[in-house]
């Protein structure tokens with residue numbers, strides 16, 4: 120309700136003014152302090168003497184302070200506009216005092232007495248706002264459970280420091296407040312939602328960090344948004360133990376990363392690593408590769424006009440992808456490594472001159488058995504140490520023996536050679552020979568271990584992968600138990616072709632990372648401790664597995680929607696697979712998000728009807744938040760040109776109605792390129808999303824269905840959902856579902872000829 124009409128308006132207005140006043144004062148102080156530290160920093164940097172460690176420490180400390188203050192200043196600027204969004208009144212059991220807590224995006228305490236003016240939304244007590252019910256309620260804090268009475272739950276809309284609306288919530292619902300947020304038009308980017316996080320979402324945000332968390336959430340249920348809020352929550356909760364750099368989110372592509380890039384800064388969080396699997400994989404492998412476009416493959420699979428020869432080839436490519444992404448491929452690599460290990464140690468003894476220091480059998484035994492549980496590189500290190508230590512002993516024995524022989528010769532000369540000059544010459548010769556031999560031994564033994572190690576095979580995971588694909592006999596033997604001979608040979612040749620063109624495909628990254636893990640073990644340099652994976656339905660079990668193996672002590676939050684698994688030939692089909700194969704049956708938390716917040720009831724129901732056609736996934740139906748809109752429009756046109764013409768007119772009309780983001784979703788890139796010039800005639804500002812751009816620009820865009828995943832728009836105009844374009848296949852159903860769940864307000868579906876049976 121409008122704030123002025125609320126009975127507590129005066130009281131709340133006073134509180135709002137008081138808080139804003141304090142925010143202003145804190146901002147002034149923080150700005151002053153930041154400027155002072157900035158000046159000091161500049162002074163030290165200008166006068167720093169290269170070898171003064173005191174200067175160096177001062178720069179580090181002041182830089183850290185400066186960064187913290189910069190963040191505080193930014194948060195205070197935000198608080199100036201909207202200092203808090205909710206209030207809860209809580210009376211702890213056994214006390215008389217009722218606490219009035221105002222909850223905002225950051226905490227603020229009075230300097231004089233540390234009295235809390237704003238409670239951070241991530242604080243344990245703030246959970247009362249998200250999950251508490253009026254009456255007896257409790258929250259959990261580090262000291263245990265705190266019971267009490269929740270007397271009031273109130274929400275505020277404060278904009279530009281002006282108290283505009285106040286809503287009191289009696290039970291748990293906060294529909295009115297939520298509705299005002301959901302009714303708004305789409306922004307350019309994803310946004311923070313701290314004031315309206317729902318109970319089912321809150322459970323995900325606050326779930327324990329160390330237990331693997333898997334979230335199945337319907338389209339528009341807030342998976343991406345919640346993933347980012349969870350990171351913000353974990354950073355706050357584990358502030359003393361972890362740095363923001365210890366958290367990482369993996370998203371499907373750079374465009375998507377750009378689309379979500381504002382949420383964490385809006386939540387006052389910085390320095391979290393935001394990357395794609397491809398980029399992170401190359402970082403792990405330590406080499407930049409050119410990758411084939413995974414969407415070309417998808418285009419190939421959805422091309423229903425392919426001639427029979429091409430269709431058969433497409434099937435083979437699909438089978439190769441299935442094999443390469445499965446956990447069977449991990450076993451293939453395991454067995455390949457065993458093969459490498461067996462031939463790893465060269466078949467000669469380790470010798471100093473003619474003396475055997477270590478026999479081949481001994482070294483091989485060390486390598487395969489005694490150190491067998493370690494990665495190859497570590498075993499080599501241990502072997503190096505063993506060789507060096509025995510070499511040292513042997514060398515010493517050798518030298519002692521030579522010295523003894525020399526002493527013997529000298530003693531004999533002294534005893535047996537009467538002529539002094541001759542005797543001296545013999546003694547000298549004996550000494551000289553001794554020194555020469557010792558010098559030679561010293562010299563040879565200095566490089567002996569190094570030379571031995573250099574004679575071992577070089578440890579490049581990429582090279583090993585190439586060798587595996589080059590070796591037809593070995594590959595087919597290793598893969599033969601998991602696929603037919605034809606699939607094995609096709610997979611090998613197909614992969615080899617890609618490798619020869621100096622490229623890799625996404626499916627090659629997990630095996631190469633796994634090879635690296637087997638050779639070098641965990642990557643100690645990666646600082647990441649918690650990995651959040653969004654759009655995880657398109658990840659293969661093998662991809663999850665390698666991340667878990669190579670990133671030391673990592674924990675996971677995995678979010679996805681099986682209904683949107685458009686890369687399911689390589690991705691997850693059942694979340695249970697991940698629990699069993701990746702986390703090896705370890706207890707995982709599995710949570711679902713069933714409510715969809717993005718779209719209207721009408722659009723969600725139409726999309727659900729499409730998904731209902733896939734029996735295996737029909738249980739994951741999105742329940743829309745009650746927000747009604749216009750019915751979905753199905754528009755038949757005689758030709759594609761007529762579709763484009765009508766879309767042009769509609770774009771104009773929707774722009775006039777104030778819609779900011781309008782997407783024309785085509786099934787493929789080919790269709791996008793077909794419609795682009797037709798729309799350009801009347802809309803110069805229309806842009807094409809190709810997936811190669813680093814920056815997400817919305818407005819009016821044409822986008823292929825598979826790239827629209829994760830994004831949202833006010834209006835979606837689906838260009839041609841006819842029978843040929845969307846036959847009743849699993850992949851087409853998912854693509855259509857993805858496209859239909861992108862709009863916030865309005866969906867028009869065009870078709871030329873017969874409407875797809877999926878829409879009947």
Ligand SMILES: Nc1ncnc2c1ncn2[C@@H]1O[C@H](COP(=O)(O)OP(=O)(O)OP(=O)(O)O)[C@@H](O)[C@H]1O
Pocket residue numbers: 297300301310312315316317320336337338339340341342343344345680683716717828829830831860
């Ligand atoms: N609790 C909430 N309050 C307000 N808006 C919300 C809430 N939860 C989600 N939304 C909004 O719903 C929309 C969908 O969110 P998001 O993109 O995170 O969902 P998703 O599950 O990742 O979707 P998809 O799987 O379809 O890509 C966004 O506009 C987001 O701001």
